[in-house]
Amino acid sequence: MSPLRLDPPNPSPLPHHGESPSLSLRPALIHDWLTGRRGGEKCLEQLALLFPHAPIYTLLHQAGSAGPILEAREIRTSWLQKIPSVSRRYRGLLPLMPMAVRSWRLKPGEFDVVISFSHCVAKAVRVPEGVPHLCYCFTPMRYAWDARAEYLASIAHPLKRAVASRVLDRLKDWDRATATGVTRFLALSRTVQDRIARHYKRDALILPPPVDTRFYTLSHNPDWPRERFYLCVSALVPYKRIDLAIQACNRLKRRLIVIGDGPEAAKLRALAGPTIHFLGWVDDTVIRDHYRRAFALIFPGEEDFGIVPIEALACGCPVIALNRGAVPETVDDTVGLRFEEPKPDALAEALLAFEARPPIDSRAARRKAEPFAVERFTQRFLEVLRQTVAAPLTLKDNASSHTGSIPHPHLGSSPRAGSVETAANPLQFNPSSHS
Structure with a gap:
């Protein structure tokens, strides 16, 4: 299957402030959960700004966690919200999430389009008959597919x-089956596009997520020498592999500042030596300041895309990253260095190699980030949204050969008969080709 990228031939201009965007649509916005402000929430923010009256459906919401833009919107939660202390326990409620997302009843006539932002179950929302469904897929359900082995290995008890x-197994079948309820998929990277093709037998257009390049900028003097500390900005969860950065910096006695928090925090603090410093979550201004000063960002995990490296590049900060996932699409030798194996020794060798190289040009790093600007994202998202709403039947009817025979599991309710798209409309967007 040839890769599809998003590049509308005649993209419509963005609405000016106060104008009604995109055909005065009435969308419903669907998001898995709101328990922090990470990359997925930053994507959702852009649609919330374009459609300020659109309600946000989410399984659960930790009040105050999602940032001022989303907190000001109408947020409609599922019955999971009623579970005591759910915002601390939701990761253990995965088996209940299919039933919760299918419990919403979106009213016919209330919405012109459903837009889901999904890495777990959001794409499985019930959609009224005749209403198109555009899914911006961060990844197919990670626990059931590509991270299944790691997830099971973390459970010590055999039973x-x-x-x-x-x-x-049941979730995987259910996840595949509910993909038929999506009119069109958008993928945030080639890596995710490939997963959608493998797991759902569906094509997807690639649209990288937005980065606020107006906020993340070079310092007033980008030619100043960068300070001698490395930086990680991340949720502290296992797959981010912050442990690799800590172990490598321990061995080399390099200073490392870790910005972020999460369930792995105590374990990582116990692993850290005297040169490792944890700041927890801090505001974006503090993060920007660290991007501008750090010797390099360390990005040691395999990511579906990775907004953090683009934010760092926008501030002129080099990136040292694991050469997996979407990193080959965003980081090259002109702005950093990639290492091949997720092992402390491999990362330590990469740090030494980077230190032996001439300094990275901060302006070159900045140029690498500019194609991912918010304005480009919103313009292209609106173009695909208009196409999806204008011709949902064409999209549905384009390649039934990709549908296949999909089993319906007994988790939640069976999906609405849905649409299947193919490469009939090969729009492309290649960030490296846009100045």
């Missing part, structure tokens, strides 16, 4: 692991 394996 619990066997039960979890059965649950994941």
Whole structure:
């Protein structure tokens, strides 16, 4: 299947402030959960700004966690919200999430289009008959597909692991089946596009997520020498592999500043030596200041895309990253260095190699980030949204050969008969080709 990227031949201009965007549409916005302001929430923010009256449906919401733009919107939660302390326990509620997302009843006539932002179950929302559904897919359900082995390996008890394996089998079938309820998929990278093709047998257009390049900028004097500390900005969860950065900097006695928090925080603090410093979550101004000063950002995990490296590049900060996931699409030798194996020794060798090289030009790093600006994202998202709303039947009817025979599991309710698209409309957007 040839890769599809998004590049509308005649993109419509963005609405000016106060104008009604995109055909005065009435969208419903669907998001898995709102428990922080990370990359997915930053994508959702842009649609919330374009459609300020659109309600946001989300499984659960930790009040105050999602940033002022989303907190000011109408947020409609599921029955999971009623579970005591749910914002601290939601990761353990995965088996209940299919039922929760299918419990919403979007009213016919209330919405012109449904837009889901999905890395877990959001794409499985019930959509009224005749209403198109555009899914911006961060990844197919990670736990059931590409991170299944790691997830099961983290469960020590054999019986619990066997039960979890059965649950994941059911979730995988359900996740594949509910993909038929999506009119069109957008993928945030080639990596995610490939997963959608493998797991859902669907094509997807690639639209990289937005980065606020108006906020993340070079310092007033980008030619100043960068300070001798490395930086990680990340949720502290296992797949981010911040442990690799800590172990490598421990061995080399390099200073490392870790910005972020999460369930791995205590474990990582115990692993850290005297040159490792944890700041927890800080505001964006502090993060920007660290991007501008750091010797380099370390990005050691395999990511679906990775907004953090683009933010760093926008501030002129070089990036040292694991050469997996979407990193080959965003980081090259002109702005940093890639290492091949997710091992402390490999990262330590990369740090030494980077230190031996001439300094990276901060302005070159900035140029690498500019194609990912918010304005480009919103312009292209609106173009695809208009096309999806204008011709949903064409999209549905284009390649039934990709539908296949999909089993319907007994988790939640069976999906609405949905649409299937193919490469009939190969719009492309290649960030490297846009100045």
